[in-house]
Amino acid sequence: MAEEKSIVSGVSGRYATALFELALDSGAVDAVEADLSRFTDLLAESDDLTRLVRSPVFAAEDQLRAVSAVLAKAGIGGLVANFIKVAAGNRRLFVLPGMIADFRRLAAAHRGEVTAEVTSAEPLSDAATAALKEALKAKIGKDVTLVTQVDPALIGGLVVKVGSRMVDTSLRSKLNSLKIAMKEVG
Template sequence: MTQSVKHDTVLDTGAEQLGKTYARALIGAAKNQGDGVADTIVNQLAMVVDDYLAQSPQLRAAFQSPQVSQAEKIRVLDRVFGDELHPTLLKFLKVMVSRDRLGYVHAVRTAADNIFDDMMGRVVASVRTAVPLDDATRGQIVDRLGSVMNAQIKLNESVDPELIGGMVIRIGDKVFDSSVQNRLSKLAVKARHGFSSKLLDRFSQFTSE
């Protein structure tokens, strides 16, 4: 599968920097609330972006539109999230509204994830597989990578049918590739049969090198 390369623009870079600034402020405020609050808030922010905004173009448009007043955006936040979110996160989103920055909440969500992972000493591994991982396979991959990297592992998973019979794991600049692109036609029929065990066999081979 060919993907186009997206080059950074001034807007992209500005959004990223703004996201980092707001994310640091959010996590700093959460840490002051006590143990476990930062984890809760980062997860809830991900829920707002990945569940609510991803599933509701109307809500996403309302967050981004300069035509919607700040007062109305705050009413929307209270109506939709008032009983769902930690008070610190809800207050933070209202501050973003007051500064006309609510449209950048996606950038804040991404930055908050990265900052919190660094704070917790987590190593993020991006994993592409032919079919979704089951819980047992996911757990074994996390355990094996944790042993190899001597760190807590967080998986970012994606599915790519072209990787039938294999997977690709990226950790920073390091890539573990057990895909079998040159044997797609031969493996297509067997793609789902014994997928997890075969995947883990290959995984064991390249992580032990």
């Protein structure tokens, strides 16, 4: 467990480690990860829910009541529901995205996987996701879990982060490099 604890830190790491240990003890790591992914999807779909999670303006009781209703409607219960409610009650809901990311890191490390953060200009197709996973697995030598996000400002290409390494093939970066080169010439 010492190795797993070293890959997360801070408040989000402490909460994620506690949830991971509970999930591991009850044999529910995959189920917890699936519920956390569903909640992450809810955050991505709802600006109001994101505002509720991030804003310090809402009282803990209001956050707890609202999050409880969202969890019930989404059918998310058990460890994840209790975990999110504890975070809300402790005024730590704003750290929830970090807690979820740290839990994913712990779960991936437990399975012997490496997590790669991938940012693309458009959502990746299933074929592109599979090809990227295979390419990263060939390069790294371990199974790779992709955490994807979309940033239209990239224009095209990808930004891939694995641990402390980053590969930026985005069109935005290439255009910025060209702009800098043109300034040096002129």
